Amino acid sequence: xxxxxxxxxxxxxxxxxxxxxxxxxxxxxxxxxxxxxxxxxxxxxxxxxxxxxxxxxxxxxxxxxxxxxxxxxxxxxxxxxxxxxxxxxxxxxxxxxxxxxxxxxxxxxxxxxxxxxxxxxxxxxxxxxxxxxxxxx
Numbered sequence: 738x739x740x741x742x743x744x745x746x747x748x749x750x751x752x753x754x755x756x757x758x759x760x761x762x763x764x765x766x767x768x769x770x771x772x773x774x775x776x777x778x779x780x781x782x783x784x785x786x787x788x789x790x791x792x793x794x795x796x797x798x799x800x801x802x803x804x805x806x807x808x809x810x811x812x813x814x815x816x817x818x819x820x821x822x823x824x825x826x827x828x829x830x831x832x833x834x835x836x837x838x839x840x841x842x843x844x845x846x847x848x849x850x851x852x853x854x855x856x857x858x859x860x861x862x863x864x865x866x867x868x869x870x871x872x873x874x
Contacts, residue, residue, distance in 0.1 A: 739781035743784060747781065747784055749789065750779055750784070750787050750789070751779070754779070758789050759775055759790035760779065760788070760789060761787070761788050761789075761790050762774055762775075762776045762787055773790075793862050794862070794863040795858050795860040795861060795863060796844070796860050796861055796863055797840040797844035797861075798840050798844070798859065799861075800826070800828050800840070802861055803826060803831070803840070807823065810851065810852070811851075811852050812850075812851065813849075813850040813851070813852075814833050814849060814850065815847060815848040815849075815850050816848075820850060821833045821834050821847075830842075830843070831843050840859075844858070844860045847859050
């Protein structure tokens with residue numbers, strides 16, 4: 738329950754709601770398993786039962802991952818408003834507009850664009866582990 742002593746702990750959740758971020762509540766099922774579920778409102782129960790849903794994290798492609806992705810596809814890269822063709826790639830990186838870029842710099846500087854004009858991050862989503870959930874008590 739929220740009171741004057743713990744009201745500060747709820748501020749980050751209220752601000753996240755105002756900012757349109759997703760809030761999750763740690764739900765305990767009858768089987769004893771814990772599961773984070775999305776909520777659209779706060780009930781002001783124990784604040785340790787709430788969290789702002791973590792945003793997915795990404796990392797740069799490896800050579801093998803990029804090779805599998807581009808096999809038989811035309812790949813483009815976007816930086817600002819400019820679109821560049823992927824000229825070639827090797828274990829050292831990706832050649833864009835005559836310049837060899839490392840996989841890390843491509844991840845940081847460019848968006849990946851397919852022929853259908855869909856844009857993607859130049860990396861691989863890092864999967865979150867859900868087998869252990871730690872609560873602050």
